[in-house]
Amino acid sequence: MPHPEKPFFTAGPDFEPGDRWRAPYACRTATSRGRLIAEPASPTRNPFQRDRDRIIHSTAFRRLKHKTQVFVSHEGDHFRTRLTHSIEVAQIARALARALGLDEDLAEALALAHDLGHTPFGHTGEDALAECMAPFGGFDHNAQTLRIVTRLERRYAGFDGLNLTWETLEGLVKHNGPLLFPDGTPTERYATTGIPAAIVEYQAKQDLWLDSYASAEAQAAALADDIAYNAHDIDDGLRAGLFGHAELKAVPFLAGLLDEIESLHPGLETSRTTNELVRRVITRFVEGVIVESQARLEKLAPADADAIRRAGGPVVAFPAAIEAADREIKAFLYPNMYRHARIAPIRRDAAQVVRELFGRFNADPALMPADWAAGCEGLDAHRRARRIADYIAGMTDWYALDEHRRLFDATPSLR
Numbered sequence: 137m138p139h140p141e142k143p144f145f146t147a148g149p150d151f152e153p154g155d156r157w158r159a160p161y162a163c164r165t166a167t168s169r170g171r172l173i174a175e176p177a178s179p180t181r182n183p184f185q186r187d188r189d190r191i192i193h194s195t196a197f198r199r200l201k202h203k204t205q206v207f208v209s210h211e212g213d214h215f216r217t218r219l220t221h222s223i224e225v226a227q228i229a230r231a232l233a234r235a236l237g238l239d240e241d242l243a244e245a246l247a248l249a250h251d252l253g254h255t256p257f258g259h260t261g262e263d264a265l266a267e268c269m270a271p272f273g274g275f276d277h278n279a280q281t282l283r284i285v286t287r288l289e290r291r292y293a294g295f296d297g298l299n300l301t302w303e304t305l306e307g308l309v310k311h312n313g314p315l316l317f318p319d320g321t322p323t324e325r326y327a328t329t330g331i332p333a334a335i336v337e338y339q340a341k342q343d344l345w346l347d348s349y350a351s352a353e354a355q356a357a358a359l360a361d362d363i364a365y366n367a368h369d370i371d372d373g374l375r376a377g378l379f380g381h382a383e384l385k386a387v388p389f390l391a392g393l394l395d396e397i398e399s400l401h402p403g404l405e406t407s408r409t410t411n412e413l414v415r416r417v418i419t420r421f422v423e424g425v426i427v428e429s430q431a432r433l434e435k436l437a438p439a440d441a442d443a444i445r446r447a448g449g450p451v452v453a454f455p456a457a458i459e460a461a462d463r464e465i466k467a468f469l470y471p472n473m474y475r476h477a478r479i480a481p482i483r484r485d486a487a488q489v490v491r492e493l494f495g496r497f498n499a500d501p502a503l504m505p506a507d508w509a510a511g512c513e514g515l516d517a518h519r520r521a522r523r524i525a526d527y528i529a530g531m532t533d534w535y536a537l538d539e540h541r542r543l544f545d546a547t548p549s550l551r
Contacts, residue, residue, distance in 0.1 A: 159237030161438040163351050169302035172286075172342050173295045183301050188245035190298040194291070196252040196284045197222075202532035203251075204258040204486075205372070215375065216368045218251050224368060225250065228360035228422060229353075235426045236433070236452065238353045245300075246307040246357035253280030255529045256536040257486035257550075259474075264490035265525060268498075272521035279332030280529050281308050286338055288526060306344045307354030309335055311361075313450070316347040333522075348445040352433075355444075355452035356425075363421045366465045371414045373473040381409060387468050389461035393417065417465075424458035485548030489540045490528060496543050497524045503543060 158164065165182040178186050191197055200219035216224075226247035233243035254277045255261035266275040282305065286297040309315065314323055315331055322331055331339075331346070339346065349355070370390075373379055385391040393416045397409055404412070429452045436451060438444050444451055454462060473479070497504055498521060501512035508527045512520050531539065533550075540547045 156234075157237065158239060159433075161352060161433065161441055161444050162238045163242050163303050163353055163441045164239065165301075167441075171299050171301055173299050175294075175299065182241065184239060184241040184245055184304070187298070187300045187304045188241055188248060190300065191245055191249045191252075191285075194252070194284075194289050194298060196289060196530065197248065199530065199532050200251060200254075202534050203254060203256055204261075204533050205368075215372050218254055221364060221368065222248050222251050224364040225357065225360045228363050228418065229357040231422055232356040232360060232425060232429075232452065233353060236352065236356065236429055238356060242303055242307070242351070243353040243356050243360075245304050246311075246354055247360055249281060249285065249304070249308055250311055250357060250361060251277075251281075252284050253277040253282070253529065255490065256531045256533045257483075257490065260483040260486045261490050261536075264487035265494065265528060268491055268494040269521060269525050272518045272525075273333045274329050275525055275529070276329075276332045276334075277529075278309060278311055279334040280526075282338055283334040283526070284530075288530070302342065302344070303351060303353075305338075305342070307350050307357065309344050309346070310348075310350035310354060311358050314347055314349055318347055320347065345445060349447060349450060350445070351441050352429075352444045352452050355450050359425055359452060359454065362462060363418060363425075366421070366462065366469075367414045367417045369469050369473060370417065370465070371410060373469065374410050376478075378476050378478065379472045381406070381413075383472065384413075384468070387461075387464045389420075389464055390417075390468075393420070421454070421458055421462075424455045425452065428453050428455040428458075482550050485550050488548060489536055489550075492544060493528055493536065493540060494524060497527070 163184075165184055168183055171183075177183075181189065197219075200222060201217055203218040205216040205218060205221055226244045229243040229247040230240045232238070233240040255265050255275075257264075262275065262277055269275040284297070285300055285305070285308070289297050292299065312325060315326060315335065317323060321327075326332075335344075335346070338344070350358075370384070374381070374384075381394055385394060390413070393413055394409070396416070397404065397412045401408075401412070432451045432453065436443070436447055438447065438451070453459075501520060501524065502509045504512075504524070504527055508523065511523055515523065528536070537547055537550070
């Protein structure tokens with residue numbers, strides 16, 4: 137066995153252990169900006185692989201198993217959860233990273249971690265918690281992800297959080313692009329609310345370059361998120377009977393794919409048609425991103441990863457036709473799935489659960505478990521509310537309903 141502090145490999149600027157060629161603009165562990173708290177190197181894993189593994193072994197990651205995408209878990213075993221979504225995003229992110237010569241491990245780590253900060257009950261839960269937190273600095277799931285990986289996870293003897301590399305933290309914070317314009321003013325997303333406090337607080341410890349674009353790996357993970365959403369929401373919506381293949385033909389991009397399937401496989405059974413449609417959506421989107429991104433990278437000719445950050449715009453992107461298809465699919469899914477009449481009562485009841493839990497805990501923090509309640513002693517209203525939001529945001533759907541049953545006489549069934 138080798139000495140525990142002596143790596144099995146020798147990493148260099150043009151080589152990563154156990155891996156393939158990387159483009160000059162790929163992030164490299166040899167030139168990583170490192171971790172906030174220095175640690176000895178792993179003898180078997182490079183820093184980005186270590187980040188990925190810490191994310192997978194985190195409590196927050198395991199909880200994604202019982203956090204909703206759109207459908208609550210008791211509606212069926214085959215609908216996506218935050219966990220299965222994250223795994224699908226990771227697969228697509230790795231495919232994009234490989235095709236573009238990027239660091240696959242970093243792209244995978246970002247994909248697996250991007251939803252850690254989501255509340256129970258999907259975006260409905262986040263909207264309700266943001267409403268409750270409006271007087272106390274608001275709630276943002278990207279900021280909550282940063283809070284989890286830098287503070288709330290408590291697994292290691294030497295630090296709180298996961299002590300991830302700078303490149304992973306940067307990619308998580310900039311999942312939706314830069315947070316600041318070059319002049320230091322917030323971008324459109326944060327123009328009204330301002331930069332979330334969790335990000336501002338961490339920025340004081342370690343500068344994450346909030347006014348630049350993220351690495352190409354982070355951009356690939358963000359697009360993989362969009363691709364996975366579109367594909368699996370079509371699949372789940374069809375499975376739930378919210379719409380059928382005929383309705384999907386209102387979207388020209390999907391109509392073309394369905395016609396292609398019918399031409400190649402006349403009379404194919406419905407379930408197989410759905411599977412063929414979903415795999416084609418993913419394939420066309422992925423192939424489109426690769427072609428468009430290769431063209432942008434060739435034009436930019438970035439010498440290193442920082443040249444990607446300074447590019448002034450995304451370099452991993454949809455081509456115009458796929459971007460149009462993305463808009464069309466989302467425009468269809470919004471009324472036909474996310475705001476479907478069958479989903480509306482569930483959304484209303486889920487929001488009620490979150491609002492009532494927050495109100496009850498804010499009135500009496502002692503009703504939370506002892507380790508959470510104890511931390512509320514002596515906190516001002518803003519910090520107390522933030523601690524309550526941390527507790528609620530970490531809940532699975534099931535646990536949120538159990539807590540509501542414990543505290544209230546009647547709890548919605550969410551059916």
